[in-house]
Amino acid sequence: MLPLIxxxxxxxxxxxxxxxxxxxxxPVQRKFIGNLFILQLLNxxxxxxxxxxxxxxAQVQLGDEWYGKYYVVFSFGLLFNILLDFGLNNYVAAxxxxxxxxxxxxxxxxxxxWLAFAYIFVVLALGIWxxxxxxxxxxxxxxxxxxxxxxxxxxxxxxxxxxRTDSLVSVLDRxxxxxxxxxxxxxxGFKAYNGVLFFLGAQTLGYFLALIISIWFAFKGANxxxxxxxQLPIQELLRSSAWFAxxxxxxxxxxxxxALMIKNLSSNGYAEAGLYAQSFRLLDAALIFSSLISTxxxxxxSRMIQNKEETDKLVWLNLRIVLFVAIPAALAAWFFGGDIxxxxxxxxxxxxxxxxxxxxxxxxxxxxxxxxxLIHIFGTWLTAGNQIKTxxxxxxxxxxxxxxxxxxxxxxxxxxxxxxxxxxTQSLFAFLCVAIAIKxxxxxxxxxxxxxxxxxxxxxxxxxxxxxxxxxxxxGMLSACLAFVVATLLSRIFHTELIKLFRK
Numbered sequence: 099m100l101p102l103i104x105x106x107x108x109x110x111x112x113x114x115x116x117x118x119x120x121x122x123x124x125p126v127q128r129k130f131i132g133n134l135f136i137l138q139l140l141n142x143x144x145x146x147x148x149x150x151x152x153x154x155x156a157q158v159q160l161g162d163e164w165y166g167k168y169y170v171v172f173s174f175g176l177l178f179n180i181l182l183d184f185g186l187n188n189y190v191a192a193x194x195x196x197x198x199x200x201x202x203x204x205x206x207x208x209x210x211x212w213l214a215f216a217y218i219f220v221v222l223a224l225g226i227w228x229x230x231x232x233x234x235x236x237x238x239x240x241x242x243x244x245x246x247x248x249x250x251x252x253x254x255x256x257x258x259x260x261x262r263t264d265s266l267v268s269v270l271d272r273x274x275x276x277x278x279x280x281x282x283x284x285x286x287g288f289k290a291y292n293g294v295l296f297f298l299g300a301q302t303l304g305y306f307l308a309l310i311i312s313i314w315f316a317f318k319g320a321n322x323x324x325x326x327x328x329q330l331p332i333q334e335l336l337r338s339s340a341w342f343a344x345x346x347x348x349x350x351x352x353x354x355x356x357a358l359m360i361k362n363l364s365s366n367g368y369a370e371a372g373l374y375a376q377s378f379r380l381l382d383a384a385l386i387f388s389s390l391i392s393t394x395x396x397x398x399x400s401r402m403i404q405n406k407e408e409t410d411k412l413v414w415l416n417l418r419i420v421l422f423v424a425i426p427a428a429l430a431a432w433f434f435g436g437d438i439x440x441x442x443x444x445x446x447x448x449x450x451x452x453x454x455x456x457x458x459x460x461x462x463x464x465x466x467x468x469x470x471x472l473i474h475i476f477g478t479w480l481t482a483g484n485q486i487k488t489x490x491x492x493x494x495x496x497x498x499x500x501x502x503x504x505x506x507x508x509x510x511x512x513x514x515x516x517x518x519x520x521x522x523t524q525s526l527f528a529f530l531c532v533a534i535a536i537k538x539x540x541x542x543x544x545x546x547x548x549x550x551x552x553x554x555x556x557x558x559x560x561x562x563x564x565x566x567x568x569x570x571x572x573x574g575m576l577s578a579c580l581a582f583v584v585a586t587l588l589s590r591i592f593h594t595e596l597i598k599l600f601r602k
Contacts, residue, residue, distance in 0.1 A: 377459045385471075
C-alpha cells in the first residue's frame, strides 16, 4: 500500500493473462485467481517482514516478560473488537457487494463512531481492573480504533470488488511501522518499557496513514447521486448485524482469550504468555494466506449465492489451494519444529527446558492452521449464504469448550495446555462448519474427492517422515516441502487443471 497515489500503482494493468491463468477457467475463477495473486504477493512481501523481522526481533530484544506484557494487553484489546465491528464489516461488504454502491455504508459509519466510544469505555474500565499499564493500554486502544476503521473502509473496497486497491491498503500500515521500528531495531534496540511504547507508537502512525488512504479510495469514483440510505434507522442496522456481532465476538474469544487466561491462571503469567506468543506469531503468519482468500471470497460468494449460481467449483478450488499450504506447514511443525524455533528464538531460551516447552507449544498451535484454513473457506460460504445464526451457535459451543478446557489445562500445563485447547476448539468449529456447508450445497464431496484428499495427506506425511530421517534441520524441512510440491503435481489432486493447462 503505497501513499504515492499519483503513480497509480494501485491500478496497474495486471490482467489474468499476465498471471498465466489458463483460458478454460470460468470468468469468475479467472478474475478471482488474478486478484488473489496480487493480494497474496503484496501481503507475503510485507507482512512476513513485519512478523519475522520486526515483531520477532522486538520479542528477542525485549525478552519474554516484557513482550508478554505487550502481548497480553494487545490480545485483551482484540477480545472486544466486536464493539468496533459489531459484525458491520461483513454486513457492509455483502451489502455493497450486491449493488456496488459505497454510499450504502454511510449510516453504518455513523454507528461505528458511537461503537468506538463504547469500546473505549469497556476496554479502559476492564483494563484498569486487570491492572494493566495505563499508557500501554491507551496505545493499544488507539491502535485498535484506527485498525477497526481501516477494516471498515476496506470492507467497502472489497464490496466494490476493488481488490487490488484493497491489497495495497492492507499492507500500508505495516510498511510504515516496519520503517519506523527498523530504525530502532538496528539502532539502540527495544529496551524494556520504552521499547514497548515505541513499538506501539510506530503501529499507531501506520494505522493512521492507512485510514486516510482507505477513506480516499473507498468513495473515489462513487456516484454522488446514488441513494445514501440515510433514512435507514439504527435499530434496523443493529438487527441486521446482530448475529454478525455474536459470531465475531465468539470467534475472538476462543482465538484470543488464551493469552489473558495464561496470564491469570499460570504460575509464571507474563513469561508464559510470551512463550505462547512465539508460536502464535508463526500461526498468524501462516493464516495470512487463508485469511486473504476468505476476504476476497465473501463478496464473490455473496453475489454468486444471490444469483443462484453454482459454487462447487470455486469452493473446491479454494479448498485445495489452502490445504496445499496448510498441510506442509503443519507437518513442518511436527517433524522440524525444534529446528524452526531454534533458528528464530535461540537467543531467548535460558535453558533446555524452556526450549522443549516452546516446542511443545509450537506443534499444536501450528497444526491449528489446517482447521482454521477450513474455517476461512466454509465459514465464509456460510456467511455469504446468510447463515450467520447457525455459525454463531457453533461459535458459542466452541467458546464454552475452549474456556472449559483452558480452565482445566492452563493451571497444570501452562502455555502448552492452552495450545492444545486451541487445537481442540478450532478443530471442533472447523468440523461443524464443513459439515453444515456441505449439507447445504457449498460443495459436492463425493467418494472420489475424499479419496484424493486422503491419499494426498498420507503422501505428505510419508514425504516428511522419510526426509526428516535422512536430511536433518532446515535443509530437511525445505527438501520435504519441495518434495511435497512435486508429489502434488504428480498426483491427481490438481489433475484436471494441469491436464487442461498443458493442452492449452
